[in-house]
Amino acid sequence: MVEDVKKRTGGRTDLLITSDDYSAYTCAIEQSYSYEIEPFEDGDLGNSSKPEKKMPEDLCYATVSKKREKGRVVKVVKTIVFGTVKLLERLLARFRVSTTINTSFVERNNGTDRGKNSRKKRKTYCFSKDWNLHNAISYFIGFSYNFCWVVRTLRIKDIEGYWQKRTPAMAAGLTDHVWSIEEWLTYSVRGD
Numbered sequence: 001m002v003e004d005v006k007k008r009t010g011g012r013t014d015l016l017i018t019s020d021d022y023s024a025y026t027c028a029i030e031q032s033y034s035y036e037i038e039p040f041e042d043g044d045l046g047n048s049s050k051p052e053k054k055m056p057e058d059l060c061y062a063t064v065s066k067k068r069e070k071g072r073v074v075k076v077v078k079t080i081v082f083g084t085v086k087l088l089e090r091l092l093a094r095f096r097v098s099t100t101i102n103t104s105f106v107e108r109n110n111g112t113d114r115g116k117n118s119r120k121k122r123k124t125y126c127f128s129k130d131w132n133l134h135n136a137i138s139y140f141i142g143f144s145y146n147f148c149w150v151v152r153t154l155r156i157k158d159i160e161g162y163w164q165k166r167t168p169a170m171a172a173g174l175t176d177h178v179w180s181i182e183e184w185l186t187y188s189v190r191g192d
Helices: 002-008 023-033 085-092 104-116 131-148 181-186
Strands: 016-020 035-037 052-054 060-069 072-082
Touching: 002 023, 016 023, 016 085, 023 060, 023 072, 060 085, 104 131, 131 181
Parallel strands: 016 060
Antiparallel strands: 035 052, 060 072
8 A cells, every 4th residue: 555655646755644553554654665775884894884774854654543441532642653743744734624643534535435335344244255356346436436426525615605516526626527427437538
């Protein structure tokens, strides 16, 4: 997943990445974004130091950890894993919808994905047994959600004061109307 993010962002490193405190994310981010510094050689002693891995200075990774007691959240701990407080503040200043470290956007997407794709629901017998079919349905849900399903929180008022329904693709400026499933499935990618 982290490699996919790196690929989709063209290798940019001026990013704010947030997640829960699952340690595998830290390892994956470090593996994907770190680079090696040439070893230092000490001419007098003939010793050379081991190669050192370094993270890009403009990448910030922060985690959110919820402490629970009796099933209720009693404390939320936010931690900067890679980067600095100043870098975090600079990256957060770019956002219009959030001013703090959180996982709400990815969790909202995960909740929507699980709600629309029973194969991803928790504690169910609807799990996928075939990876290709699972992948195909995941793409179908993702693309059709963005183009065909109206999201109430994305609506805007037009110049006459009426609410205009919008899909995520409309909000991103990728289209000017809500697509039907038929239109989406029959759309020619090559422009034929």
